Amino acid sequence: MLSAPLIIRDGSENPSQQEVVVMLADFSFTPPDQILAQLQARQTDGMRGMDMHGTAMSAIKSEPDLNDVQYDAFLANSHTLADPEVVTVEPGGRVRLRIVNGSSMSAYHIDLGQLEGDLIAVDGIRVQPVRGHNFPITVAQRLDIELTIPKIASAFPVLAVLEGERRRTGIVLLAGKGQVARISGIADAASPPLTLGLERSLRAAEPLADRKADRTHVLNLTGSMQGYRWSFNNVPWSKDVPPLIVTEGERVEIAATNQTMMPHPVHLHGHSFQVVAIDGHRFAGALRDTVLVPPKTTVIVAFDAGNPGWWAFHCHLLYHQHAGMFATLRYD
Numbered sequence: 352m353l354s355a356p357l358i359i360r361d362g363s364e365n366p367s368q369q370e371v372v373v374m375l376a377d378f379s380f381t382p383p384d385q386i387l388a389q390l391q392a393r394q395t396d397g398m399r400g401m402d403m404h405g406t407a408m409s410a411i412k413s414e415p416d417l418n419d420v421q422y423d424a425f426l427a428n429s430h431t432l433a434d435p436e437v438v439t440v441e442p443g444g445r446v447r448l449r450i451v452n453g454s455s456m457s458a459y460h461i462d463l464g465q466l467e468g469d470l471i472a473v474d475g476i477r478v479q480p481v482r483g484h485n486f487p488i489t490v491a492q493r494l495d496i497e498l499t500i501p502k503i504a505s506a507f508p509v510l511a512v513l514e515g516e517r518r519r520t521g522i523v524l525l526a527g528k529g530q531v532a533r534i535s536g537i538a539d540a541a542s543p544p545l546t547l548g549l550e551r552s553l554r555a556a557e558p559l560a561d562r563k564a565d566r567t568h569v570l571n572l573t574g575s576m577q578g579y580r581w582s583f584n585n586v587p588w589s590k591d592v593p594p595l596i597v598t599e600g601e602r603v604e605i606a607a608t609n610q611t612m613m614p615h616p617v618h619l620h621g622h623s624f625q626v627v628a629i630d631g632h633r634f635a636g637a638l639r640d641t642v643l644v645p646p647k648t649t650v651i652v653a654f655d656a657g658n659p660g661w662w663a664f665h666c667h668l669l670y671h672q673h674a675g676m677f678a679t680l681r682y683d
């Protein structure tokens with residue numbers, strides 16, 4: 352696998368701020384075609400099924416279904432916590448974390464530990480800053496977080512805890528000369544499933560103009576773990592599936608309702624969309640290109656059709672995309 356972060360700067364960066372890129376990945380020794388075959392062969396029989404080694408998993412595993420694929424390692428800048436990347440920072444200095452979730456199937460909670468940060472952009476687009484020390488990030492999302500390093504010589508881990516589990520990865524910010532203590536790759540407690548709590552509170556720094564939708568596409572997220580079939584509106588992707596049609600200049604809304612028991616990060620190419628409603632509540636949310644749609648939830652996103660082309664639109668869990676949760680959107 353070859354992957355790398357691509358950072359496009361907009362000129363608004365503070366030159367006295369140190370930029371630290373953290374790219375997250377999930378790694379398996381099992382080849383992807385074997386993983387997919389195991390997922391497709393899995394029988395659920397009304398229970399939560401078997402893991403990829405054929406071992407029965409707990410039938411009382413709480414909803415929703417998370418982490419279909421059991422990965423062998425979780426990486427931050429290609430390292431596990433057994434030998435994490437250590438980035439030297441200035442005590443009292445300013446840092447801009449650029450966190451990129453390049454995982455195939457895994458979502459995380461970013462845990463800043465003792466540090467507090469301001470989330471200033473999601474998927475590369477500014478939001479009104481939100482202060483915190485714990486931020487969710489699903490597959491394909493990006494978070495820009497500004498921090499001030501305390502004026503002490505110390506090590507500050509930036510961790511990513513796998514959603515619903517204890518396994519984690521991360522890097523270490525080392526201020527001054529200090530020792531980096533060993534950090535366990537296992538957190539003390541399992542993290543909760545990702546929610547839209549943060550998404551509901553995000554507000555675009557520069558929202559779309561207030562405007563009624565000219566066109567709304569309803570997109571049900573459909574499928575099941577049984578046979579590992581995933582689709583939009585119950586039609587798995589094939590070349591015969593017609594594109595969603597829009598016309599240049601329209602305000603388009605896509606109303607995505609997740610009818611499955613798995614969360615799906617929905618991603619549109621060629622556009623940024625604004626999150627404008629969650630479960631019927633309208634608000635001027637973040638502009639971004641990937642939004643999490645948890646089970647039994649409706650998320651409406653809006654965009655102005657200003658970039659004609661034939662664009663992919665898909666769940667960014669790569670095995671879901673491959674299994675059929677993929678569509679296109681087209682205009683000339």
Ligand SMILES: [Cu+2]
Pocket residue numbers: 581614615616666667668671672676
């Ligand atoms: Cu999905």
